[in-house]
Amino acid sequence: MQRTENRGQGTEEGAIEQTPRRRTLRGQTITLAHGSGGKAMRDLVENLFVATFDNPELDALEDQARFDLAALDAIGDRLAMTTDSYVVDPLFFPGGDIGMLAVNGTVNDLAVSGAKPLYLSCSVIIEEGLKIEVLRRITQSMKQAADAAAVRIVTGDTKVVPRGAADKLFITTSGIGIIPEGVDIRAERAEPGDVIITNGFIGDHGAAIADARGELALESSMISDCQALNGLISVMLDACPDLHSLRDATRGGIATVLNEFAESSSACMYLNEAAIPVREEVRGLCEILGLDPLYLANEGKLIAVAPRQFAESIIDAMSAHPAGQHAAVIGEVREKPAASVILATQFGGARIVDMLVGEQLPRIC
Amino acid sequence: MKYVDEFRDPAKARSLIREIYSLTDRIDQVKQRPLQLMEVCGGHTHTIFRYGIEKMLPDAIELVHGPGCPVCVLPMGRVDDCVALAEHPDVIFTTFGDAMRVPGSKKSLLQTKAEGADVRMVYSPLDALSLARANPYKEVIFFGLGFETTMPSTAMTVLQAKQEGIRNFSLFCNHITIIPTIKAILDSPDLRLDGFLGPGHVSMVIGNKPYEFIAHHYHKPIVIAGFEPLDILQSIWMVLKQIDEGRCEVENQYQRIVQDRGNTAALAAVGEVFELREFFEWRGLGSIDHSGVRIRSAYSDYDAEVKFSVPNLKIADPQDCQCGEVLKGAIKPPQCKVFGTTCTPEAPLGALMVSSEGACAAYYNYSRIEL
Numbered sequence: 001m002q003r004t005e006n007r008g009q010g011t012e013e014g015a016i017e018q019t020p021r022r023r024t025l026r027g028q029t030i031t032l033a034h035g036s037g038g039k040a041m042r043d044l045v046e047n048l049f050v051a052t053f054d055n056p057e058l059d060a061l062e063d064q065a066r067f068d069l070a071a072l073d074a075i076g077d078r079l080a081m082t083t084d085s086y087v088v089d090p091l092f093f094p095g096g097d098i099g100m101l102a103v104n105g106t107v108n109d110l111a112v113s114g115a116k117p118l119y120l121s122c123s124v125i126i127e128e129g130l131k132i133e134v135l136r137r138i139t140q141s142m143k144q145a146a147d148a149a150a151v152r153i154v155t156g157d158t159k160v161v162p163r164g165a166a167d168k169l170f171i172t173t174s175g176i177g178i179i180p181e182g183v184d185i186r187a188e189r190a191e192p193g194d195v196i197i198t199n200g201f202i203g204d205h206g207a208a209i210a211d212a213r214g215e216l217a218l219e220s221s222m223i224s225d226c227q228a229l230n231g232l233i234s235v236m237l238d239a240c241p242d243l244h245s246l247r248d249a250t251r252g253g254i255a256t257v258l259n260e261f262a263e264s265s266s267a268c269m270y271l272n273e274a275a276i277p278v279r280e281e282v283r284g285l286c287e288i289l290g291l292d293p294l295y296l297a298n299e300g301k302l303i304a305v306a307p308r309q310f311a312e313s314i315i316d317a318m319s320a321h322p323a324g325q326h327a328a329v330i331g332e333v334r335e336k337p338a339a340s341v342i343l344a345t346q347f348g349g350a351r352i353v354d355m356l357v358g359e360q361l362p363r364i365c
Numbered sequence: 366m367k368y369v370d371e372f373r374d375p376a377k378a379r380s381l382i383r384e385i386y387s388l389t390d391r392i393d394q395v396k397q398r399p400l401q402l403m404e405v406c407g408g409h410t411h412t413i414f415r416y417g418i419e420k421m422l423p424d425a426i427e428l429v430h431g432p433g434c435p436v437c438v439l440p441m442g443r444v445d446d447c448v449a450l451a452e453h454p455d456v457i458f459t460t461f462g463d464a465m466r467v468p469g470s471k472k473s474l475l476q477t478k479a480e481g482a483d484v485r486m487v488y489s490p491l492d493a494l495s496l497a498r499a500n501p502y503k504e505v506i507f508f509g510l511g512f513e514t515t516m517p518s519t520a521m522t523v524l525q526a527k528q529e530g531i532r533n534f535s536l537f538c539n540h541i542t543i544i545p546t547i548k549a550i551l552d553s554p555d556l557r558l559d560g561f562l563g564p565g566h567v568s569m570v571i572g573n574k575p576y577e578f579i580a581h582h583y584h585k586p587i588v589i590a591g592f593e594p595l596d597i598l599q600s601i602w603m604v605l606k607q608i609d610e611g612r613c614e615v616e617n618q619y620q621r622i623v624q625d626r627g628n629t630a631a632l633a634a635v636g637e638v639f640e641l642r643e644f645f646e647w648r649g650l651g652s653i654d655h656s657g658v659r660i661r662s663a664y665s666d667y668d669a670e671v672k673f674s675v676p677n678l679k680i681a682d683p684q685d686c687q688c689g690e691v692l693k694g695a696i697k698p699p700q701c702k703v704f705g706t707t708c709t710p711e712a713p714l715g716a717l718m719v720s721s722e723g724a725c726a727a728y729y730n731y732s733r734i735e736l
Contacts, residue, residue, distance in 0.1 A: 283366055289488075290411075347594045348375045348382075349417020351731040357710045358466065358475075 030130045035160025045158055048132075049122070052139045053146070057119070057154035065119065065154035072118075075178040080115035082106060083174035091138065091168055093212040095204075095224030099138035101299055102171040103145035103153075104228045108248040111230035112302060114185045114237060115177030117149065122156040125170040128163050138169065149228035151175070182241060187264035189244040190305040194333040196269060197304040197311070199232060199318055200326035201225070202254055203282045206296030210285065218288075222281050227300035232323040239317035240310035248302045252356055255294040257303045258341045259355045269341045271331035271353070291360050294343075294353055305333060372593030378421070381598040386423050388605040394559070395425035401557050402426065402604055403694055405547065406564035407434025407722030408592050414731040416594040426601070429694030430724030432546050432650065433564050435511040435539075436463050437716040437723040438692070440648045441680040443539055444469035449676050450506055450537060450669060451482040457500060459493040460508040462486045463720050468713055470680045490522035490536075497526070497534035506669045509538045514566040516540045516658070517631035520638040523660070523667045537669040538660050541645060543567050544575050545656040551583045555695045560604040562597070563589035565619040570635075572627030573615050580613040591619040638664055646679060648716050649688030688715040691724055698728040705729060 025047035026040075033040040050058055057065040072079070086102040096104075103120065110117040122142065126135065146153050153173075204225040211222050229248060237243060245265070249257045254276075258269040278293045286293050300323065306314055311329055318324030334342075341353040389395060404410060410430045413419055419428055432438055444467050451458035451474060458474070465475045465486065478484035483503075487493050490507050497505035509519040519536060526534045543564060550556065563576055568589045579587045586607035590600035600618040607614060617623055638660060645657025660668040669675070682688065686708070687701040698704050698717070708714040710726050717723035 280366055283369075287366070287369060345416050346375060347373050347416040347418075348378050349421050349594075351414060351417045354730045 025132060028132055030126050030128055030132060030135065030160055032128050032160050032162065035126070035158060041158060048136060048139055049156060049158070052136075052143050053122075053153040054143070055152040055154065057152060067119070072178055075116055076180040076183075078115075078179040080110050080113045080177045080179050081174065082109040083172065084109060085170060085172040087167065087170050088209065089167060090212055091134065093224055094208050094222065096226035096299070097138055097141050098169060098171055099140075099142035100145045100226055102173045103142050103149065103151070104226055104299060105250065106173040106175040107145075107149045107151055107228045107230055108250075108300075108302070110175050110177040111228070111233045112185070112246045112248050113177075113179055114183035114233070114243070114246070115179045116234075117151045117175055117177040117230050119154045119176050120146065120151055121172075121174045122153050123172040124156070124158050125166050125172075126158070126160045127166040127168050128160055130168055135169070145228065149230055180237075183237060183243075185243050185246045187245050187247065187261050190261045190265040190267050190269070190333050191244065192267055192333050192335040193308055194244055194305045195308050195311045195329045196258070196271065196331040196333065197306060197314060197318070198249075198254060198277070198328060198330050199229070199300075199302055199324040200328075201277045201279045201282070202249070202298055202301055203278060203286070203293035203296030205299040206253065207282045207285050209297070210289075218285070220281050220285070222279075222285070225298055225300040227323050229300060229302055229323060232318060232321045233302070235317045235321050235324075236304065236314055239313045240306050242310075243304055243306050245305035246302060248300075249298045251297050253293070253295040253297060254301070254303055255292070255341065255353045256355060258353065261303070261305060262339050262341050265333070266339045268334040268337055268339075269331060270334045271341065271343045273343050273346045275328055275330045277326050277328055295356050295360050308332075369593070372591070372595045373416075374595065377595055378598060381595070381602055382421055385426070385598065385602050385605060388602065388609055389423045389425050392425075392605065392609055394608075398557075399425045399427045400559045400605075400608070401429050401694060402560045402562065402601060403429040403431045403550075403558050404562040404590070404597070405431040405433040405543065406562075406567070406590075407437065407720065408566065409562055409564075409590060409597060410434065410724055410727055411722045412592055412594055412597055414727040417731075418594060418597055421598075422601070426605075429558060430691070430698075430727070431561075431694070432550065432647070432692045433512065433543065433567075434717075434720050434722040434724075435515075435541060436467055436720040437688075438541070438647045438649065439464070439467055439510070439539065439716060440646045441468065441470045441682070442646065442676075442678050444473065445471070445680060446675045446677060447474055447508055447537065448472060448477045448482075450673055451477050451484050453504075453673065455503055457483045457485060457496055457503050457505045458508065459485050459487045459496060459505060461488075461510060463722075464508060464510055466713075467716050467719050490519050491525075494522050494526055494531065494534055497531050501533060504533050504535065504672070506535050506537050509536045509540050512541055512543050512564070512567050513570040513635070514564075516635050516639065517570060517628070520631075520634040523638050523664055524634060526667055527664065532666070535667050535669040535672050536660060537675075538639070538658065540639065541647075541657045542641075542655070543571075545653050546647070546650070547576075547579065549650060549653045549656070550693055551579065551585070553693050555690075555693065558585065558694060560585055560608060561587040562600050562604065563587045563615070565589055565591050565596075565623060568617075568619065568623045568627070570628050570631050572625050573617055573623065574625065576615045580615050584613045586613050586616075588616045589619050589623055591622065637661075648682060649686070649690075649692045651689070683714045686715040688717050688725075691717055698725040701725070
């Protein structure tokens with residue numbers, strides 16, 4: 001976040017909010033001036049981002065956050081780093097918004113390595129014309145999500161682009177975390193005999209977004225599953241420190257993650273359709289549109305592969321955590337056919353679950 | 366889920382499978398060669414692969430995946446026409462989702478959209494009409510595609526546009542009819558089919574009378590089938606029963622939806638708006654007489670082919686493509702020269718590899734590995 005010293009401007013008409021030592025943010029709409037590097041930008045950065053995210057690293061008012069290595073060293077022996085961009089439309093959807101998504105998504109990408117997520121960056125690309133109130137709500141939502149996941153947003157950047165050059169608001173968050181000693185979670189470690197576990201109903205986010213776009217005109221109550229998973233993963237690691245593979249199933253759904261596991265480990269991910277938790281509403285949406293819930297996006301679901309003898313203790317630990325109440329063993333790792341994902345259908349047949357080529361497209365009839 | 370799970374009951378499936386095995390054993394012909402049953406409709410193909418039905422059946426039953434995927438039989442030239450219409454600066458081109466990826470000779474609608482054309486996915490032709498209302502200074506073209514299943518909704522939309530006096534809506538009509546196509550397949554010299562699963566949703570519109578020639582003239586059993594996995598198994602069982610008893614009839618397994626006379630209101634709307642074309646070009650099957658419809662002249666104000674100049678060029682199918690032989694059941698998808706090598710879902714040569722209902726894509730996605 002680019003910083004500036006406080007010049008103590010007074011309250012004026014149109015000011016959105018006033019905090020004692022911060023600059024005033026004037027007007028109701030983001031304009032190109034807010035990205036110009038001048039006063040308007042400083043107003044925006046200070047009044048909105050720095051004031052909302054509010055933490056010592058950011059308050060240091062430097063161009064970069066600085067960390068004490070000795071403190072990090074005490075947590076574990078490896079640093080994990082990740083980055084992700086968020087371009088969701090609409091910005092607000094049932095169960096979340098782009099800000100919450102941008103925090104939880106990056107927290108989850110760190111957490112699935114077994115890392116304890118610590119710090120995030122936040123870069124925003126804003127299309128001119130965005131209401132400042134909207135940006136404020138999203139920033140507050142990021143703060144809430146960060147607090148809930150026990151991470152801090154410690155640096156960032158703001159760009160404003162002309163109308164049409166971006167769609168309202170894009171957010172990029174990068175994150176770092178520390179991996180505790182002994183934890184070794186990798187896709188290639190899935191081995192025959194292991195169990196495959198998920199933490200609850202799949203496809204909620206994809207269904208909620210499709211529904212929130214309003215093209216379907218369905219009367220439904222689908223809510224995104226957007227949530228941070230680091231707390232859940234921490235209790236899973238307590239139950240089984242030697243988790244073999246772990247990934248959050250976002251775009252492309254659990255089918256994509258399982259294909260990644262299959263490819264990396266050269267094993268077969270063998271799923272039991274009857275055991276995979278899918279909400280009735282989501283199934284209904286998929287039936288109507290000819291979509292497959294295995295490919296629907298999630299924002300708070302993970303796929304774990306673990307040694308079979310830990311299955312019960314992992315499920316018990318997950319079920320006791322709010323993010324894992326509906327955790328279930330959904331399949332097992334087999335040796336053959338190599339590098340494949342196979343679904344035993346509820347109906348009694350079996351089929352391949354392949355990677356998706358592009359987006360899932362609704363069928364004609 | 367109510368009205369869905371009842372039709373996916375594994376216990377009922379197991380007992381049907383047992384019946385199918387014992388019936389198949391009683392049929393003499395299977396000692397010479399397998400029985401070939403064609404499911405005409407792409408929706409059936411999708412269900413068969415999605416639920417792994419093919420692998421539950423005796424080896425002596427071969428399912429042949431027929432021409433009833435409207436996206437799959439769309440020739441390249443028509444996709445090029447779509448692209449030309451979509452690239453018109455004042456046009457919003459609307460289409461069902463699964464037509465977006467079908468390759469034209471140069472590009473698909475998805476690529477055309479990426480290059481800046483206003484191409485939008487809709488779920489119903491009425492969505493296209495709403496777009497026309499909302500964008501009075503644009504021409505909204507709906508890509509009318511599909512068999513008799515989707516024809517009535519397109520016809521009703523044209524009628525509604527006329528009634529409301531909406532002038533900026535038109536239809537690029539590529540609707541096709543199933544009966545001449547089945548006839549063309551039955552007339553092909555390399556045919557070995559022993560029976561049909563009839564298309565359920567087409568039949569909901571046209572009824573079951575139009576299929577009588579299949580039983581009476583060509584002496585093949587046909588059972589109109591629903592789309593749930595138990596529907597498919599029961600229909601296969603019914604066809605086998607006919608073969609075993611030496612009968613050739615039109616039977617209706619999908620009675621909860623299909624009435625003998627079809628849907629008269631839908632047929633009236635179709636008859637009002639559309640008339641048969643002399644012939645229509647199919648991917649893989651070539652030109653089939655009276656197999657497509659066009660808009661009647663009384664509704665030419667809503668005909669994109671009248672309002673715009675459409676290139677209408679005939680583009681030959683790619684040379685190595687054996688879509689036609691797959692569609693007729695002469696070969697299975699993996700036997701095609703280019704299956705899985707130069708023709709894959711990522712880079713499809715033929716449309717059978719594009720749509721999730723296409724036989725080749727279904728084979729590739731769901732069963733290219735021996736389970």
